[in-house]
Amino acid sequence: MTQNKYINEWIAEMAAMTTPDSIVWIDGTEEQAEKLRAEACATGEMIKLNEELLPNCYLHRTAINDVARVEGRTFICTSKKEDAGNINNWMDPKECYEKLSKLYKGAMKGRTMYVIPYSMGVVGSDFARYGIELTDSIYVVLNMLIMTRVGVNVLTELGDSADFIKGLHAKADLDEENRYIVHFPEDNTIWSVNSGYGGNVLLGKKCFALRIASFLGRNEGWMAEHMLILGVEYPNGDIKYITAAFPSACGKTNLAMLIPPEIYRKKGYKVWCVGDDIAWLRVGKDGRLWAVNPENGFFGVAPGTNENSNPNALHTCLRDTIFTNVVHNLDNNTVWWEGLDKNPPANAIDWKGNKWDYTKYNKADKSTCGAHPNSRFTASAANCPCISSEFNSLTGVPVSAIVFGGRRARTAPLVYQSTSWQNGTFVGSIMASETTAAATGAVGVVRRDPMAMRPFVGYNMGDYFAHWLNMGKRIPNPPKIFNVNWFRTDKDGNFIWPGFGDNMRVLLWILARCEGKIDAVETPIGYVPHAEDIDIEGLDITVDTVRELLSVDTEAWLEDVKGIKEFYDLVGERVPAELHDELKALEARLTK
Numbered sequence: 001m002t003q004n005k006y007i008n009e010w011i012a013e014m015a016a017m018t019t020p021d022s023i024v025w026i027d028g029t030e031e032q033a034e035k036l037r038a039e040a041c042a043t044g045e046m047i048k049l050n051e052e053l054l055p056n057c058y059l060h061r062t063a064i065n066d067v068a069r070v071e072g073r074t075f076i077c078t079s080k081k082e083d084a085g086n087i088n089n090w091m092d093p094k095e096c097y098e099k100l101s102k103l104y105k106g107a108m109k110g111r112t113m114y115v116i117p118y119s120m121g122v123v124g125s126d127f128a129r130y131g132i133e134l135t136d137s138i139y140v141v142l143n144m145l146i147m148t149r150v151g152v153n154v155l156t157e158l159g160d161s162a163d164f165i166k167g168l169h170a171k172a173d174l175d176e177e178n179r180y181i182v183h184f185p186e187d188n189t190i191w192s193v194n195s196g197y198g199g200n201v202l203l204g205k206k207c208f209a210l211r212i213a214s215f216l217g218r219n220e221g222w223m224a225e226h227m228l229i230l231g232v233e234y235p236n237g238d239i240k241y242i243t244a245a246f247p248s249a250c251g252k253t254n255l256a257m258l259i260p261p262e263i264y265r266k267k268g269y270k271v272w273c274v275g276d277d278i279a280w281l282r283v284g285k286d287g288r289l290w291a292v293n294p295e296n297g298f299f300g301v302a303p304g305t306n307e308n309s310n311p312n313a314l315h316t317c318l319r320d321t322i323f324t325n326v327v328h329n330l331d332n333n334t335v336w337w338e339g340l341d342k343n344p345p346a347n348a349i350d351w352k353g354n355k356w357d358y359t360k361y362n363k364a365d366k367s368t369c370g371a372h373p374n375s376r377f378t379a380s381a382a383n384c385p386c387i388s389s390e391f392n393s394l395t396g397v398p399v400s401a402i403v404f405g406g407r408r409a410r411t412a413p414l415v416y417q418s419t420s421w422q423n424g425t426f427v428g429s430i431m432a433s434e435t436t437a438a439a440t441g442a443v444g445v446v447r448r449d450p451m452a453m454r455p456f457v458g459y460n461m462g463d464y465f466a467h468w469l470n471m472g473k474r475i476p477n478p479p480k481i482f483n484v485n486w487f488r489t490d491k492d493g494n495f496i497w498p499g500f501g502d503n504m505r506v507l508l509w510i511l512a513r514c515e516g517k518i519d520a521v522e523t524p525i526g527y528v529p530h531a532e533d534i535d536i537e538g539l540d541i542t543v544d545t546v547r548e549l550l551s552v553d554t555e556a557w558l559e560d561v562k563g564i565k566e567f568y569d570l571v572g573e574r575v576p577a578e579l580h581d582e583l584k585a586l587e588a589r590l591t592k
Ligand code: OXD
Pocket: 069, 199, 248, 277
């Protein structure tokens, strides 16, 4: 397929270790994909769904012990432990190669090794980086064909270069005790073994586009971030772009595909989705920060996706989609998940492959769910009704605002603006989210998740903060940095802000601030809107409620300062002095 000796020698070496029966190159053609789908259906790996209702859609079930990313088994293998830092699991690279080689030995015997040449970003663009994934899973091949740009043109672009990310995946025995997702950033290598779940095995996504890319970006002067990218179109046709980072379970995909409230739609406002999970950011020739989404599809959480929460996502997965671990409706050969609608199918199979009795469903008991809470749809960006016309742009989109956020019942106001890039980096570094009862049983446990990158920084978190500060010095016209919290609750625990499409009202305030069109109130934590400046026309809430949403609870913040100190101590001595200064200054402002 290629004359590139680096590629061919590496494949030969991996094949000698894993001993597949055959090696098949994936060329990106529809004919080959169709043959693989048929083969997966013949072996039961996938189920073809109703062609009329869900054209070209398939259902797959993972092993029941293999349903999510495994942070405890994810490693960054740098030669020096301190370069991986305290937040990452670390293994010595040599030791790790030796240990995992034993697990890979003969792991593909009786199987086929597929070779997937893929690009993160538009092939040939300045942003693009190339990878080759070797895998023994057709499911992985078919997901990669949706999530990345796969094809021989990647090999053409690579020519005889050694500059590609080498990914090796083997399902082996799906043994949890020997499951490893390991990254060798100094060798551009990713090894994944004993898993078949998306986040662990679609190596272009979290492993390459975040962990390895964050390492490359630090060395080369760009950024790889866990951020959605959206464009807000004004009635006059102007479009302004925002990137936003939120931890899991905070509605990233919903915000990325937001539909403005009717009063805004009538005035001519629109929102365009560029990406829902990952942004690569570079300084443009014009001195602004430019963003691309390196992916080509969405690997979205299915439960809770419905006509109200995210109609665009729902429409995106009506065709050409792979569903994983959702309910199979046997009556019409379609799929269902909790929160899709109020009509659970009576004749159905649950995500574990067992007959499912929806009458036994109890919201409080996850084991009665028909779909796994982390069940997914893998769908093509091209099928998204609100996909941006800039999705395939070679240069990306210019970013006006960076938005951080989390799920906080009390601490963070609906929105506030940082006072500078340095202060904004601090705001990102102290990001946190509270667990919900539904997720863990323990309400309000705060997990620090800086820039929503805690599981995804491929090097020392302290160095990552320093890279953010350095980038600020390199961007002549940087985006303004904000923090939002859609999840503030009243004393009875009810959400105060309506969220979803109405978050548009907050985005418009953010963009007005970026344009210098509106002033704000200075508080100890940053700039907060005047309550009257958040438009509530057509909403069921009053300006006083907005005032409550925007209030800064000094006591809660002082409590938070303690948690931030503990977290900085955990990250260790590489936390930049500027961020310690920011923390001291915040504490002083809060106690003044
Ligand atoms: C994801 C995640 O799957 O962040 O996108 O876990």
